[in-house]
Every structure is written in structure tokens, then in C-alpha cells.
Amino acid sequence: MRKFISYALVAGMILVSGVVSAQDYAFRVLANKGENQLKKAGSAQAETLKTGAKLNSGDEIIASEGAYIGLMHKTGKTTEIRGAGTKKISDIEKNISTGSSSIASRYAQFVMNKMNEEENTDYRSRLNATGAVSRATGSAAINVMAPSQADLLGSTAILRWDAPEGMEEGDLYIVKIENIFNEVIYSEETAKTSVELDFADEALAYDMGLYLVKIYKKGDEEIASSEIGIKKVKSSDKVEVQESLANLKSEVSEDSPLNKIIYASFYEENGLILDALTKYEEAIKMSPEIEDFQELYQNFLIKNGLAE
Structure with missing residues (x-):
């Protein structure tokens, strides 16, 4: 009987410890x-x-002029602060919808690990991908990330x-897509050094679903x-x-750059590098001034062999 009570006491302490650990903050700062x-x-x-940084319910944020602060709630939900003012964490928390968010929490934490790698020193070794970058050779090569x-x-x-080398202002690129035949x-012609391809477009409707893309100087x-x-x-397939993606979409919308970063993390962890790259691009297009997002993107490119 005494042994049973001891086991019950230990189990109870572990449970309480887990609950306290899971609830020792209200938000964490993902971008600043x-x-x-x-x-x-x-x-x-x-x-x-x-x-x-970990933020508790009694804390306050004093945001500067032109501020952007991306926050992850303990449930994995995200929210943003833009512009100057004093914000009470307890007030921000009231606007967070509650409910199951295991998928959202997992990938928000994935982002957190990348932004705060000193808490997870083996992150680089675990996620060191070996995907080959599309690199042409020679001084006149067009190197695609x-x-x-x-x-x-x-x-x-x-x-x-x-x-x-040798490209001048006004020069154009041609993006060509071929089928397997x-x-x-x-x-498509473009003066930019990027292109967005819509594979839902009727022009790219193709039963095989296999595409060969190449970029030339016009x-x-x-x-x-x-x-x-x-x-x-x-x-x-997959x-x-x-x-898992459907579950994530039920918990996290794609209406903010911070959430797009979370989607990028989902795709990266599942080996869908082109999807991840696209979400990073979309996030940065929405908020090009956020250096944290730029740094995340650069680290992603380097870790996956897409940039030096």
C-alpha cells in the first residue's frame, strides 16, 4: 500500500511538473x-x-514607432503587433482563440528553434539537408535558388x-517549361530575377504532372x-x-507573413523544399522590412544547399 502511494505521488508530481512547464509563459517572441x-x-x-523572449500575462510590451512584433501563444497560435504603443500581454491573450492546436504548436516551435538555436544546439546537424541546387556552369550561368x-x-x-555576368539594364529573361517529351x-518573358509559376493555370494543365523548367537570357x-x-x-501521393497539411490549415490561416513562415517550416520538415521556398518568398513579399524573416530565409537557403 505504501509503495502504491509512493508511485501515485511520483506520478502526480510528474504530471504537475509537466503542466507547470507547459504553462510557464503566455507568448514567445518569434520576430522583432x-x-x-x-x-x-x-x-x-x-x-x-x-x-x-518569454512573455507572461502580467508583462507589457512597449512598441516603438514602426514596430513589428510576431508572437507565438503557448497553444501555437500566432499574432502580430504593428506600430507604437503599450500593449498588455493579458489583453493580447484575450484575442487568441483557444482549442486544439497541436500541429500549429509543433511548427511554431520549429520556427522558434531556428530563431533561438542556442536552445537546440543539434538543430543544424539534424536538418542539414543535401538537396542539390540548380547551378549552371561558366561565368554566364544563371544560377537558380x-x-x-x-x-x-x-x-x-x-x-x-x-x-x-554581362546582364544589363533592360535585358530580359525567358522562362520556358517543357513536358517530358x-x-x-x-x-514567359520577365525583366525580374524571379518568377511565380501557377501550376493550377490551364496553360500548365498536364496529366503527367512532370515539368522541366529552364531560364535563358532573351x-x-x-x-x-x-x-x-x-x-x-x-x-x-504523400x-x-x-x-497533416489539412490539419494545419484548420488551425492556422495564411493571412500573415508570420503564419507563412510556419507553413514554410511545415514544408521544410516534410522535404518539400520548393513549397517551403515559395512560402518564405511570400512572407518576405508581405513584410520585406522584417530582418528576422530575411535571416530565416537565408539560413534556409544555406542549410538546403540553395545558396552559399
């Missing part, structure tokens, strides 16, 4: 732009707000490349990228990943 400050509960002085072969789960893909099914096809192979994932 501006001269923002944090006033801890019971403190007379404010301190500099840092990415990765994308895998040479990639599955694509979403409907859009953003490809970005470095301008080769080397028939050109899509062609008027000189000797200046070109290597070929990039893209396989559009079908509904019957079923577990698609189910």
Missing part, C-alpha cells in the same frame, strides 16, 4: 523589428525586447535566380540555367503529409 521594450510584471524598469529536382505540393512555385508548354540561349525538374504531387 524596432526599438521595442519589455516591462516584466512587478518591475519598475523596462528592458530591451529580444527575439525568443531551387533544387535540381523537387516535388511540389502547392499550386504555385516561386523561382529566384542570380543575374549572370521536350515540348514547350509555357513561356536573345542568347547560351546564357542559361540548368534544367529544373518539378513533379506536381497528386492527391494519391497522403500522410497532405492530411
Whole structure:
């Protein structure tokens, strides 16, 4: 009987410890732009707000002019603060919808680990991917920041490349897409060093779902990228990943750059590098001024062999 009580006591202590550990903060800071400050509960002085900081219900954020602060709630839900003012954490928490958010929490924590890697020192070794970047050779090569072969789960893909030597203002690129029979099914001219491809477009409707993409300098096809192979994932492929994605979509919308970063983390962990790259691009397009997002993107490119 005494032994049973001891086991029950230990189990109870473990349970309580787990609950306390899971609830020792209200929010964590995922992104931080501006001269923002944090006033801890019971403190007379404010301190500099840092990415990765834990925020409790009694704390206050003093946001500077032009501030952007991305927060992750303990449930995994995210919210943003923009502009100057004093914000009570307890007030922010009232606007967070409650409920099951295991998937959201997992990938928000994935982002948190990348922003605060000193808490997870083996992160780099665990996620050191070996995907080959699409690199042409020679001084006139167009080097695309994308895998040479990639599955694509979403409907859009953003490809970005470095301008080769000799490109001048006004020069154009041609983006060509062929099917596996080397028939050109899509062609686009652009002056930019990026292109957004919509595989839901009727022009790219193709039963095989296999695409070969190449980028040239207009008027000189000797200046070109290597070929990039893209396989559009079908509904019957990667079923577990698609189910997890559906669960994530039920918990997290894609209406903010911070949430797009969370989606990028989902795709990265599931080996869908082109989808992840596209979500990073979309997040940065929405908030190009947020350096934390830029740094995350650069680290993602380096870790996956897409940039040096």
C-alpha cells in the first residue's frame, strides 16, 4: 500500500511538473523589428525586447514607432503587433482563440528553434539537408535558388535566380517549361530575377504532372540555367503529409507573413523544399522590412544547399 502511494505521488508530481512547464509563459517572441521594450510584471524598469523572449500575462510590451512584433501563444497560435504603443500581454491573450492546436504548436516551435538555436544546439546537424541546387556552369550561368529536382505540393512555385555576368539594364529573361517529351508548354518573358509559376493555370494543365523548367537570357540561349525538374504531387501521393497539411490549415490561416513562415517550416520538415521556398518568398513579399524573416530565409537557403 505504501509503495502504491509512493508511485501515485511520483506520478502526480510528474504530471504537475509537466503542466507547470507547459504553462510557464503566455507568448514567445518569434520576430522583432524596432526599438521595442519589455516591462516584466512587478518591475519598475523596462528592458530591451529580444527575439525568443518569454512573455507572461502580467508583462507589457512597449512598441516603438514602426514596430513589428510576431508572437507565438503557448497553444501555437500566432499574432502580430504593428506600430507604437503599450500593449498588455493579458489583453493580447484575450484575442487568441483557444482549442486544439497541436500541429500549429509543433511548427511554431520549429520556427522558434531556428530563431533561438542556442536552445537546440543539434538543430543544424539534424536538418542539414543535401538537396542539390540548380547551378549552371561558366561565368554566364544563371544560377537558380531551387533544387535540381523537387516535388511540389502547392499550386504555385516561386523561382529566384542570380543575374549572370554581362546582364544589363533592360535585358530580359525567358522562362520556358517543357513536358517530358521536350515540348514547350509555357513561356514567359520577365525583366525580374524571379518568377511565380501557377501550376493550377490551364496553360500548365498536364496529366503527367512532370515539368522541366529552364531560364535563358532573351536573345542568347547560351546564357542559361540548368534544367529544373518539378513533379506536381497528386492527391494519391504523400497522403500522410497532405492530411497533416489539412490539419494545419484548420488551425492556422495564411493571412500573415508570420503564419507563412510556419507553413514554410511545415514544408521544410516534410522535404518539400520548393513549397517551403515559395512560402518564405511570400512572407518576405508581405513584410520585406522584417530582418528576422530575411535571416530565416537565408539560413534556409544555406542549410538546403540553395545558396552559399
